[in-house]
Amino acid sequence: xxxxxxxxxxxxxxxxxxxxxxxxxxxxxxxxxxxxxxxxxxxxxxxxxxxxxxxxxxxxxxxxxxxxxxxxxxxxxxxxxxxxxxxxxxxxxxxxxxxxxxxxxxxxxxxxxxxxxxxxxxxxxxxxxxxxxxxxxxxxxxxxxxxxxxxxxxxxxxxxxxxxxxxxxxxxxxxxxxxxxxxxxxxxxxxxxxxxxxxxxxxxxxxxxxxxxxxxxxxxxxxxxxxxxxxx
Numbered sequence: 543x544x545x546x547x548x549x550x551x552x553x554x555x556x557x558x559x560x561x562x563x564x565x566x567x568x569x570x571x572x573x574x575x576x577x578x579x580x581x582x583x584x585x586x587x588x589x590x591x592x593x594x595x596x597x598x599x600x601x602x603x604x605x606x607x608x609x610x611x612x613x614x615x616x617x618x619x620x621x622x623x624x625x626x627x628x629x630x631x632x633x634x635x636x637x638x639x640x641x642x643x644x645x646x647x648x649x650x651x652x653x654x655x656x657x658x659x660x661x662x663x664x665x666x667x668x669x670x671x672x673x674x675x676x677x678x679x680x681x682x683x684x685x686x687x688x689x690x691x692x693x694x695x696x697x698x699x700x701x702x703x704x705x706x707x708x709x710x711x712x713x714x715x716x717x718x719x720x721x722x723x724x725x726x727x728x729x730x731x732x733x734x735x736x737x738x739x740x741x742x743x744x745x746x747x748x749x750x751x752x753x754x755x756x757x758x759x760x761x762x763x764x765x766x767x768x769x770x771x772x773x774x
Contacts, residue, residue, distance in 0.1 A: 546577060546578065547613045547614055548575035548576055548577050548613055548614075549576050549577060549578055549612070549613060549614055549615045549697065549698055549730060550574075550575065550576040550599055550610065550611070550612055550613070550615070550698070550732075551575050551576075551609075551610070551611040551613055552572060552573055552574050552575070552599070552608070552609070552610050552611075553573050553608055553609045553610075554571050554572075554573055554607070554608040554609070555569050555571070555572040555573070555595070555598065555605045555607075555608035555609070555610065556569055556570060556571060556572075556605060556606045556607040556608050557569040557591070557594055557598065557603070557605050557606050557753075558606045567753055568591050568594045568753050569591045569594055569595060569598075569605070569753045569754075570591075570752070570753040570754045571608075571754060572591070572595060572608070572750075572753070572754065572755055573755070574748060574755065574758075576599075576698070576730065576732055577730070578614075578697070578730050579724065579728065579730060580724070580730055580731075580745045580746055581720065581721055581724045581730075581731045581733070581743060581744050581745045581746070582730075582731065582732045582733070582744065582745070582746045582747075582748065583733050583735060583740045583741060583744035583746070583747050583748070584596070584732070584733065584734045584735070584748050584750060585735060585736065585738075585740065585741060585747060585748065585749045585750065586734075586736060586749060586750035586751060587736055587751070588736065590750040590751050590752065590753065591750050591752075591753040591754075592734035592735075592750050593702055593703075593734055595734070595750070596700050596702055596732065596734050598610060599700060599732065600617075600620055600622065600700050601617045601620070615697055615698055618646070618648075619696050619697040619698060620696055620697075620698050620699075620700060621691035621692065621694060621696035621698070621699045621700070621729075622691060622699070622700050622701075622702070623684075623687050623688055623691050623699060623700070623701040623702070623704045624687065624702055624704075625702055625703040625704065625706050625707060626707060627675070627680075627683045627684055627686070627687045627707075628687065629675045629683055629686060629687060629690075630675075631674065631675055631676065632674070633674065634671065634672050634673060634674055635662065635667060635670055635671050635672070635673055635674075635675075635678065635686045635689075636658055636662065636671040636672060638675075638686055638687075638690055639658045639661055639662060639686065639689045639690045639693050640654055640658050640693075641690070642690050642691070642693050642694050643657060643658070643693055643694065646694050649694070657693050657695075658671075658689075658693060659671075661689040661690075661692045661693045662686075662689050664689065664692065664723065664726070664727065665685040665686070665688050665689045665692075665719060666685065666719075667682060667685055667686060667689065670682060679712070680707055680708050680709075680712065681708055681712035681715060681716065684704060684705075684707070684708060684712075684716055685716070685719065687704075688704075688716075688719070688720070688723075692723070692727060692729070696729060697729060697730060698729070698730045698731075698732065699720075699729055699730070699731045699732070700732050700733075701720065701731060701732070701733040701734070701735075702733075702734050703734060703735055703736070703737075704716060704720070704733065704735070705717060705735065705737050705739075705740070706735070706736070706737070710739070713737060713739065714739055717737075717739055717740055717742075717743050718743065720733070720743070721743040724745075741761075744761055745760065745761055746758075746759070746760050746761070747759050747760075747761065
């Protein structure tokens with residue numbers, strides 16, 4: 543990794559909020575780098591600052607002090623996966639994924655069907671493309687949300703607690719799927735979670751507490767057998 547430029551470089555990041563004269567320190571001197579082709583996990587309890595850090599990296603919040611440099615990536619190359627899926631209840635799985643292409647507006651309409659079908663296939667749900675969210679399990683809905691993030695071909699996916707609304711078995715499948723997509727689709731994943739299972743499939747692990755990075759480790763070889771896992 544030392545010979546390549548990071549996608550994201552963060553140095554001494556601070557984020558404070560002031561309300562009625564009371565200052566709350568959410569991030570305290572966070573520094574980190576995110577490289578292409580990695581699965582980076584931000585581990586921490588609720589209130590540790592991991593979601594705020596994701597929001598700053600994704601460009602929907604700004605730091606109070608410190609610097610963040612998107613060395614080789616733009617905001618248009620970032621995809622999001624949210625905790626509660628955020629699917630349109632009246633739209634089919636196919637239409638929910640296609641919506642990202644409609645919003646982005648840069649992909650020719652003639653390519654939409656191929657893109658959508660590819661991404662639904664990548665998450666194992668092509669056979670469910672005409673089903674609406676209420677006809678799908680929680681795990682299937684989260685995989686639709688993942689396909690929606692993938693369809694614009696982002697270089698970086700930011701995932702905020704993507705397994706917190708899932709049972710342990712489905713959550714484990716989602717983690718394996720995310721890790722396998724890093725290898726198959728050449729995307730980088732940065733995931734905020736308090737799920738200890740996530741550490742097993744991370745290539746890099748940052749532990750946050752009270753807005754600070756208190757531990758950092760690298761795991762170049764995942765212990766999870768992601769390539770052979772049956773997702774469906």
